[in-house]
Structure formats: structure tokens, C-alpha cells
Amino acid sequence: MGAEPSVGDEAAGGTALREPQQGRSRASFERMLSAAAALLRERGSDDFTLLDVSKKGKVSIGSIYHRFDSKDELIQAVHRRFIEQMIERQGVLIGKAVRQGDRLETLMHALIEEIAELLRQEGAMLRPLMRRASADPVVGAAGRLGYIDMHDRLTAAIMAFRSEIRHPDPDRAVASVIRIMYAAIARFLGFGATETPLDPGNWADLKEDLSDMCTAFLLHAPKR
Amino acid sequence: MGAEPSVGDEAAGGTALREPQQGRSRASFERMLSAAAALLRERGSDDFTLLDVSKKGKVSIGSIYHRFDSKDELIQAVHRRFIEQMIERQGVLIGKAVRQGDRLETLMHALIEEIAELLRQEGAMLRPLMRRASADPVVGAAGRLGYIDMHDRLTAAIMAFRSEIRHPDPDRAVASVIRIMYAAIARFLGFGATETPLDPGNWADLKEDLSDMCTAFLLHAPKR
Amino acid sequence: MGAEPSVGDEAAGGTALREPQQGRSRASFERMLSAAAALLRERGSDDFTLLDVSKKGKVSIGSIYHRFDSKDELIQAVHRRFIEQMIERQGVLIGKAVRQGDRLETLMHALIEEIAELLRQEGAMLRPLMRRASADPVVGAAGRLGYIDMHDRLTAAIMAFRSEIRHPDPDRAVASVIRIMYAAIARFLGFGATETPLDPGNWADLKEDLSDMCTAFLLHAPKR
């Protein structure tokens, strides 16, 4: 549910891939996708040429066009596949955090730890993805899908401790917490903005303070 | 390497431009800068041609090369100048917020309101700037400069209410607050990532919740 | 060189095709020929791909290469077969006209009517054929063959009324009449030139005037 491939395939914008199911075809299809993915990670953006993909993946340019109508579609396919994998991993990691959290505070720390580490590990791919999402609606939509999945899972996890929340509007408060948490991590990791984070700071500190901040917000109603 | 002073110097605003001081030269210099700035805003990125600048600014391409060594330098100059103006405005706006804040809570709300609105107003220019900062060290450095200025001013403003802060490490807490606040606003405005914010949400709510969250974090020591 | 018998032989209809004689093979052979013919008619030229033929005829590209050495040979085969059919039909139609003509004048009208209508009906195929004939010697030769057949039959038909001809050199006069008649019809139908005929005019008028002109030429010796 939510992570089955069919959803990703269609909802993300619908480029019906000519994806072969087996044998040599499948192998060369894999090679072109992973060559493109590797180049995306190495360069941090999609400004490589199809000749680069052709050489790195040991596939002919014609083969690429046999599978995709354009360079753009190849790149979109890489991103879409990556997002599907991210959705799977998010599910697993949030589940793990939920098992560790016995109170709102410990849960928040565990959730932020898991999400932050996932995003950090996949930074090399997320950076070009975010960058492209701002101009390419197909990738934008796919990215949104991954974000929404994470948002929904986090909401469910946090709402399990609804009784601890003192904020007058728990639904809105949780939504804000997730949004802000994600923004802070993404920015610290330089997604879509500077490669080198805008200020040095300390990764461990950020995670801790972010957890504390979110917890404090949920546990203490604003005086107004 | 990478840390040599010259880089910092250059980026800090110094690149000795062949900037004319008066008359017709000055006027055409202005026209090329503002044409480039307008294109940056319109397109949301720097993927326009020098021919576009030439037509829009009614300057010849040769004139542009008379002032700048490359297209990159022209764009860097636009960003640098923009950042200088942002620094000025930040100072004014933060000063205004300080005069409105009589307690930590009211101050935080006022600060966030001012900063958020400034960034929103200048979004059209900040988006291409952020986007470029991730690949161009010169713009990255200039952007960092503007960020640091804001950071320092905000720190000073908040530290005026140091006595209200319950967090065991006020310096670190304030630093985190600023970082997170900036990240959340920037992301909501779609800087460097998706043009359309990743989730709908509500701008006024975000500002309020962000203020509350920061305040809560500062006013309540984490139980640990 | 250029006159060696083999060329003539080949072009004349002989290219030893690997043409299967029966069963499934025969059926798929037919499908590739008629798919190519259909594409030729639809597009008005041979600028379709073998993939198009493959899809339209439900034959694999490999199968096409099993029968033909190249795309060119496939197209030549289509044209050759078409010309063979045209030759058959010409014979029938000219025979029909001959039975209707009791004098030179009525004969000329009947001949022109039949030929003109045949060419009009087959315009969709003759246009790409003519177009190709100018660059492809094989198709050129095949086309010439069809033309010569028509020329010979028309000559025989007209010469049956040799006694009516007043032109001092009846053989030459008849040859010119045929050549000019064919040229006028072909041009009016837009063969090899503009798709839309160069001037509007009226098809029925053209046929009538052409008949009258040919008749007048044959019946009246030039005063010289």
C-alpha cells in the first residue's frame, strides 16, 4: 500500500516506459538507468551528455532511444525509480522509529534521527532531484509523491501520542512540525540550494535541537 | 586550497569590476545589470542568452564583454549587488522588529514576520540565486555573506532577551532557531527546490507556528 | 559501362527476389509489400521508416531483411510490381478505346480519356514513383518500361488511322503527340512537381483541349 510500483508508475506523470522484462534487453536497460543514476550522483546535476551515459553504461545511444523518447525521459525514469525505492525505505525506517519511541519525546528523536540519516545517505541523488523538480513537472510530481508518503507515515506515527500533545490544534501542529523538520534537514544537507551548507553548524546538534524544538512545540501550548 | 583568502575576498564583493563611474558608460552599465536581473526574475534561472540581455538592455554584446570577462561574471555581479541591497534591508527590518518586541515571544513573532515577508517579496530573485549558489562558488560565497549578516543581527536581537531563555545552552539554541527558521521559510517559498511548494499549507499558519515553535524551544529546557 | 545487359535485365523486372511461393512466408511477404505501398500512397514519398513498415504490415524488421537486402530494394519491388499492374491495365484500357474510335478524332478523345483517368486514379502511387525515379535508376528504368509499353500501344492504335494523318512525317508526329499528351496529363496531376497543380484549370477542359490539339496537329500539315 502506497509503495506498490504501480502507483509510482502512473501517478507520477505517466510516462509508460518500454521496460523489457528479461534477458539481454533487461540487462542493457538496467545499465542505462544505473549509468544515468551514477552520473547524476557524480555531477550533482543532469548536465551530462547521452554520450557519457552510452560510454559509462556500455549501451549504444540508439538503445537509449529505443527505450526512451528523449534524454529527459531517461532522467525522469531514474528519478521515478529512485523515489519508489525511497518510499520503501521510509516505510521501514519510520516503522523502526515507532518501535523505539515510548513517549512523544523519544518518538520525535527517533523519527528525526531516521529521516535525517536517510536523507543524508541519499543526498547525492536528492540534490539533483530537487534541482530538477523545480523545472520539470514530471519529476516535481514524483517528488511530491514521495514527500506525501513520508508526511502521512510521520503523521500517523506522531498521532499515536495525540494525548500528550498540548497544542490546541494537534492536526495543524503535527503538520507544521513535519514540514519544518523536513525543511531544516533538507536545507542543512544542501538540497536544492548550496552544495556547501550556508553555515557550518553541526549535524548532530541540528538533529538534537530540531527534535527538542518539535517536542517543545507539541508539548507546550502557546500562551495566547 | 579552497581556503585561500583571495577567494573569500573576491566573493565578498571585491571583484575589481571595470565599473564606470559616470555618464553614458555608467548608464549602459546599469542597463546591462538590470536587464540581466529582470531576465533572472522572469525566467527563474540563468538560462537566457547574452543576446537576450543585449536586446532587453539595449546594449551591445561587445559592451557587455567590455565590462565583464564572461556571462558568468555578469550574473555574479547581479547577484552580488542584489545581496548588498538585501543586507541593507535586513538591517532596517530587523531593527524595526526589535522595536516592536517587548518580550522574547513578541520579538520572535516580529522577527519572523519581517524576515519571512522580505524573503517572500524577493523570491523571484532569490530562487535563481539559490539555484546558482549550489554550483557557482562565487555566488555561493556572496549568498553566505548575506546569510551571515542576517544571522548575526538576529542573534544580537534575540540575545537581548537572554534572561528569558531556559535552554541550557542559549548560544547554540539561538543559532539553531535561526537556522531552522530560515530553512522553513526558504523551503516554503520554494527556494532552490520545487517552484510550487511541496505541500500546500498556509503561509500565515506557517509563520505563526514557526514563531511558536522557536519560542517554545527557547522558553522550555528539554528534559534530559 | 552503364549499358551492360545485366542492368537492363535487373531493372526490367528480374531482380531475383527471395520471393517465397506459398504459405505463411508468402503471406508475410505480401504484407510487407502492401504495407510499404500503403505508406508510399499515404505519405506521397518514401520518407517512412522500416519500423513503420514493420508495424503497419505486422512483420518484423528482420523478416524484411530476410527478403530484401535494403530498404531501397523493398521500395523498388513495390514500384516494379505496381508498374506491372499498370502495364496490364493500360493494355485493357487502350483496347477499349480502340473499339470506341471510328475515326482519328474519336479515337484520340477515347485514348486520352482512358489514359488520363488511369493516371488520375493511380496518382497517389505515381507521385512517389515519379519522385523516386529521378534519383533511383532502378525505378527510373522500370518506369520507362511502363511508359514504353504505353507508347507502343498508343502508337499502334493511332497508326491504324494513318491514312487520316496529314502531317508529312506521321511516325514522328504520333510520337510527339503521345509524349506531349502524357506530359500534360502528368503535370496537371502534379506528378513529380507540386502536389497542388501549378494552376487551377479544369480537368475536363484539359482532357478535351488536349484531344483537340493532338487531333488538329495530326490532321493539319504545318504550312512550311
Add this chain to the structure above:
Amino acid sequence: MGAEPSVGDEAAGGTALREPQQGRSRASFERMLSAAAALLRERGSDDFTLLDVSKKGKVSIGSIYHRFDSKDELIQAVHRRFIEQMIERQGVLIGKAVRQGDRLETLMHALIEEIAELLRQEGAMLRPLMRRASADPVVGAAGRLGYIDMHDRLTAAIMAFRSEIRHPDPDRAVASVIRIMYAAIARFLGFGATETPLDPGNWADLKEDLSDMCTAFLLHAPKR
């Protein structure tokens, strides 16, 4: 009138050329046009590359794109200019024939001689032009313009001897004569069809017979 350049420029489809008026620019503009024209004549079609034009004309590819938006526009410009020149020459040659013709018969012979020779001389350019006209509406329109000019001039010339015409409908008869005459010459010269004329025949004979045929048609009313 009818031959002024402005008509050709606009009515032919309207590609407003960025045509320089003098100096080095003008020279390189000329070089690209004549290089393209030469290639068109040599190859008999437009299947040369812009690199060919670039080398032959000693112009950079960029320069070509500075003047034309595409290869197609370059070729269209060559054809348009050629047609303008043809229109000029037609006027002169038809005028010359008119001065030679003292009766309808001598006029027809002179007209056909001049037109036939003009088309023969320019065959190398007319062949690719006709070929292109069938697929390119811009060239088609320009070609039509040239044809119409010739048609109008011939009509006027022939109608000067209207009293000699015995055909019951002189206007229609003259129109048919022109159309058929043009078709026969064009076909004999292989315009738009086979490079090598479909049948051998004799150029001088064709011109003579064509003249006789047209004259006979005009001088003798069909018996009906």
C-alpha cells in the same frame, strides 16, 4: 510590374530575411546563398549538409543561422531569389519573341523557342526547385508566382493575334496551349520526374512539333 522584388518578397510566403545591405556582412550573405545554390545545382536536390554550405561558401555555420532560422529558410531564400531572376528574364525573352513574331505561327514558334531554351538553361536549378515545391508550401507558392507571371505574359503576347484564332473560345484555348506547352517542355527536361527523360526523342523536334501543335489547335476550330 509583376516583376518588382517587393512582390516576390512578400507574396511568396513572407520569410522576412535579415538581409544586410553592405560590406563584409553582405559579402558573406552572398557567399552562403551562392554556395547553397551551387550545391543545389550540383546535387539536383537539397540533400546536402550545412557543413557543405559552410565549407563551400567559406562562412561559419553560425553565420548562416545568424541570417536564417533554419536550413529550410536558407533553401527557400535561394529558390525565391532564383525565381525573381527568372521572372526578369522571362519578361525580356518573351518581349524578344514578340518582336520576332509577325503572325500567330511565327510568334508561337518564337515564344516556345525562347521559353524552352530558358528552362533548359536553368534546368539544374529548376529540377531541385520543382522537387521541393511538392513538399514545401513556401517554395510552392514562389514557384507558382513565377509560373503565373510567365502565363500572363504569354497570354498577352498570343492574344495580340486574337483575330487569327479560330477556336470558338480563344481565352480557354490560349490557356490550354500555355499549360500544355509548359508541361511538355518541363517533362522533357526532366523537371520533377526522371533525371534522364523518360524517352529519348529529340529536343529540336519537340520544340518544333510543340509549336506546330499549338498553332494548329489555335488556327483550326475542332469540328463538333
Add this chain to the structure above:
DNA sequence: TATGAATGAGTATTCATTCAT
């Protein structure tokens, strides 16, 4: 024998930069 995936040479087009006038 049939299939259709893989190959890769060939080409129009873009645009930062140079330089003659």
C-alpha cells in the same frame, strides 16, 4: 526461420566568445 533489440554514424541547431569595422 523469425524476431526486434542494439548499433553508431550522420546532422541540424545553439550560444558564449572573438574581432573587424
Add this chain to the structure above:
DNA sequence: GATGAATGAATACTCATTCAT
């Protein structure tokens, strides 16, 4: 100084043909 025409390297995309299965 100022102009904008000229340069040409760089790159996505097409499609006839080959060949592994």
C-alpha cells in the same frame, strides 16, 4: 569606446542495418 556579425565546438536525436536469441 561601441557595435553586432562571425566563429565553431558541443549535443540531442534518427534510422538503416546487423545479429543474438
